[in-house]
Amino acid sequence: TQLLEQSPQFLSIQEGENLTVYCNSSSVFSSLQWYRQEPGEGPVLLVTVVTGGEVKKLKRLTFQFGDARKDSSLHITAAQPGDTGLYLCAGELIQGAQKLVFGQGTRLTINP
Amino acid sequence: ETGVTQTPRHLVMGMTNKKSLKCEQHLGHNAMYWYKQSAKKPLELMFVYSLEERVENNSVPSRFSPECPNSSHLFLHLHTLQPEDSALYLCASSQDRRLASYNEQFFGPGTRLTVL
Numbered sequence: 001t002q003l004l005e006q007s008p009q010f011l012s013i014q015e016g017e018n019l020t021v022y023c024n025s026s027s028v029f030s031s032l033q034w035y036r037q038e039p040g041e042g043p044v045l046l047v048t049v050v051t052g053g054e055v056k057k058l059k060r061l062t063f064q065f066g067d068a069r070k071d072s073s074l075h076i077t078a079a080q081p082g083d084t085g086l087y088l089c090a091g092e093l094i095q096g097a098q099k100l101v102f103g104q105g106t107r108l109t110i111n112p
Numbered sequence: 113e114t115g116v117t118q119t120p121r122h123l124v125m126g127m128t129n130k131k132s133l134k135c136e137q138h139l140g141h142n143a144m145y146w147y148k149q150s151a152k153k154p155l156e157l158m159f160v161y162s163l164e165e166r167v168e169n170n171s172v173p174s175r176f177s178p179e180c181p182n183s184s185h186l187f188l189h190l191h192t193l194q195p196e197d198s199a200l201y202l203c204a205s206s207q208d209r210r211l212a213s214y215n216e217q218f219f220g221p222g223t224r225l226t227v228l
Contacts, residue, residue: 002154031213040121042114042202042219043155050213088155092212099168100212102155 003027004091006103014111016078021106023089024071030094032065032072037086037105079110115139116220118203124226127193133223135186135203143206144186145217146178150199161186162209193227200224 005024013019023032031050035043047056049065049072056063060083062075076083086107090100116137125131137144146158160168161180175197177189186203200222206215 004154030211033212041221042116042204044114044219045216048213048216090155090212099157099160100217101157104154 002104003101004089004103006087006089006106008106009104010107010109012109012111013079015080019076019079019108021074021087021108022071023073023091023103025091026070027091028069028094029091030069031092032069033090033092033100034063034072034074035088035090037088038084043086043088079108081110081112084108084110114218114220116203116205116218118201118220118223120223121221122224122226124228125190125193126228127195129193130189130191132190133188133201133203133225135188135220137184137186137203137205137218137220139205139207139218141205141218142183142208144180144183145204145206146186146188147202147204147219148199149202149222155202159188160209167209190225193225195227198225198227 007022031048033048034046037043047063052067052069054065060077064073086105088105089103119134142163144161148156148158157170158172159178164180175192179187202222203220204217206217
């Protein structure tokens with residue numbers, strides 16, 4: 001069993017539609033991060049959420065950390081082809097030094 | 113361009129070969145990481161170096177041998193690998209090992225390894 005479960009694993013939608021990706025766990029995290037990875041590149045950090053219930057916005061992307069700090073969601077409004085990529089969530093376990101555990105990713109395709 | 117470079121970008125090797133992956137960071141960071149990304153598993157942390165000292169080894173088989181000669185360079189030496197070791201190997205760096213909420217990890221583009 002994986003520590004962080006992402007859903008859906010694959011999502012293909014039309015340009016202009018809205019979507020939500022989920023990242024769930026039974027563990028509590030000190031913070032949770034979302035990354036986007038494009039083919040041939042490493043993951044790039046989009047956002048870090050730290051406080052339970054926190055909401056952060058990055059243009060058309062809205063990130064939320066669950067109140068209990070066990071889950072998170074990424075909502076994209078009016079998706080564009082440039083949003084295509086692999087979206088990864090990563091949780092930092094509550095311990096002394098940085099250690100990230102990753103979800104298996106959501107592969108998002110936005111069709112023109 | 114994240115400031116972390118990896119060479120080679122692609123590598124094909126036989127099970128009896130010995131090869132090395134190289135990572136270089138130009139960010140002045142003190143912590144470096146090796147991750148494995150395979151098709152059917154989440155990104156897995158393999159090794160962590162802090163100030164050139166290995167501080168974490170996540171039960172990685174001995175056929176993977178890391179080396180950190182200085183804070184800017186990280187190597188992963190490979191020998192007698194198995195086909196199931198085929199994956200994308202990613203290097204990352206961060207300023208230090210403080211919590212990720214204060215301390216972003218920057219990833220290189222990865223080396224796509226195929227073991228025949």
